[in-house]
Amino acid sequence: MSENYGGLQRRSGGAEECGEGLKMEVLFRMTSTGVVVLMLSLLHVSFSSAQECPSTHDLLTSLRQVEKMLAVHEASYQQGLRSLRKRMSALHNSTMAIFKTGASCSKPEPPAHGRRLGRVFGVGHEVHFLCKPDYELIGPRTRVCLESLRWSGQQPMCRRLNSTGNSLTSFSPAAPSSSSSASFSAALSASSSSSSVSSPSPVSSSSPLSSSPSSSVRPSHCTHFLGSTRCTCDVGFTISGQDNNICTDIDECRLFPLGQPGRLCVYQCVNTPGSFHCFCPAGYDLSRDGRSCSDVDECENRMHNCSSDQVCVNTYGGFQCAMVECPHMKNATYIKTSPMRCERNPCMLGDKVCTQAPNSISFHFLSMVSNMSAPRVLFRVSAARVLGDTLRFGLAGGRGRGHFSVQRSGRQTGTLLLVTLIKGPATLEAEVEMSELERNNLLGRYLTKVTLFVSPYEF
Incomplete structure (x- = not known):
């Protein structure tokens, strides 16, 4: 049965027949995409909930949703495919590595008067070479086992240093050009004046740590791999020369002088081949950081020569033997009640000269570095009890x-201050007096003698 409204014909059965017709049209268009089941389920849900035929807009909306889902599935498929290819490549590489594990280079012989470091000779592994004392290494310090099962570079050798120490004058790298030989000779001659010592006092050129030309300039370590050459230098050396065949020592002491921030050594810096060494003055030990200086306590370590009646006072960089003696004053006598204190004996009745003398005299010794910032608190004097007002x-x-x-x-405390800089070495004394009064009448005077030993060093 069908009905006609203004030229539009509608058959009875309505939604079901229309839905079936739309389903067939969509299936015909989407068959090539392989998503028939997915479309059937989507359209079934859409059409089952509708009482009339869906409009063209609704149909296009459904198609766009399906296209988006297809794009997402396609991207996921491509990502999975790329991941699978990576896994297959990694598996291939690991398999090839397993096959190559058994391949190795021949065992390299150690040079005469030297030794070889390294026991694994497989592809990609390195071996290192060292020489005995009084010998220098000529050739590469490190060799690598290549895929061709051959060692990179040439076999090194150990050559004895001659008496003059200028043993590199006869060295010439493989196939050198005239310009490279000239640059090597120039660097060698210049190195004789490159050794420097940065310190308050000069170091003798005969010092065992002074650099010689043979140690300041040496050949670079070159590795030949797949037709290319790569040359490097040891730590503390810089590469130079037209063919990068020269390694010149870096003078760290000259780069970081004592007067500059970030200086290498607190006191004295001596340049060594590839490095540097710090020294401290007498009375100091080199700290664990290898750059600072720590004071040696000669008094605690019993490294002094003070007599039994003297007091050993440790100072920065040394010690002082101080004598503590009670003073001799008119009408007043003192007795030593402790190693650092003298007490006045009782005065006779009516002896004003005796009563004006200090009741006690204490002795204190302080140590300080040179040019310490000021003002600075040095010492405090306090009264244990107060009898007066x-x-x-x-x-x-x-x-x-x-x-x-x-x-x-404070009410019962006075402070001794350092108000100016003191450049050492110097010995200064200060007498701090504490007076006790009752209604402006003197009850007693107490004297503290402070001796300050200033070091010649700022550390």
């Missing part, structure tokens, strides 16, 4: 009074 602090005397100042830092 007032305490006063001040400088009583001593050598170098212009370098010191005393300030009140």
Whole structure:
């Protein structure tokens, strides 16, 4: 049964027949894509929920959704294919490596007066060569086992150093040009003046650490692989020469002088072939970092020559033997109550001269490096108990009074300050006086003698 509305004919059965017709049309168009089952399921869901035939817009929307899903599936397929190819390539390489594992180069012989480092001679492995003391290595320091089962470079040799140390003058690299030989000779002659020592005091040229021409200039290590040559130098050397056949020592001491930030050594730097070495003055040990200097405590290590009645005072870079003696004053006598303290004996009744003398005298010794920043707190004097109503602090005397100042830092404490820079070596003294008063009447005076030993070094 069919109905006609204004030229439009609709058959009874409606949605089912229309849906079947659309399904057949879509299936005809999409058969070549291989997604028949997917389209049937999508269209079945769409048409089952509709009571009428879908419009052209709805049909195109469904087709676009299917096209997007197909594009996603195609991208996933291509990604999986690429991943599979990578896995197959890795499997091929590992298989080839397994087959090549058994291949190796012949065992290289160590040079006369030298030795070889390395026990594996397979493809890609390296062996290294060293010479005994008083011998130098001529040729490559490292050789690599190539895929051709041959070692790279030439067999090295060890040559004895002659008495003058200029043993490289006869060295000539393989097939050298005239320009490269000239550059090597020029570098060799220039190296005789390249050895430097950066230090406050010069080092004798006969020092065992001074660089010789033979150690400042040496041939480079060249490796020949697949028709190309690669030359390198040991650490601390820079490559030079027209054919990169020369290695010249880098003078680290000259690059980083003592006066510049980031200096290599705190005190003295000596250039060595490929490196440098730091030294410290007497009274110091080289620290673990190889650059700083740490003070040696001669007093604690019993490395001093002070007598039994002297006090050993450790200083930066040395020590001092100090004598602690009680003073002799008119009408006042003192007795030593401890190694660093003298007490006044009781005064006779009415003896004003005796009562004006200090009740006690303490001795203290301090050590300091040269040019230490100021102002700086050096020492504090405190009263254990106060009998009067007032305490006063001040400088009583001593050598170098212009370098010191005393300030009140508490009700019962005074502080000795260093107010100016002191360049060592120097020995300064300061006497800090603490006076106790009761209604402006003097009850007692207490004197502290501070001796400051300034080192000639800034470390």
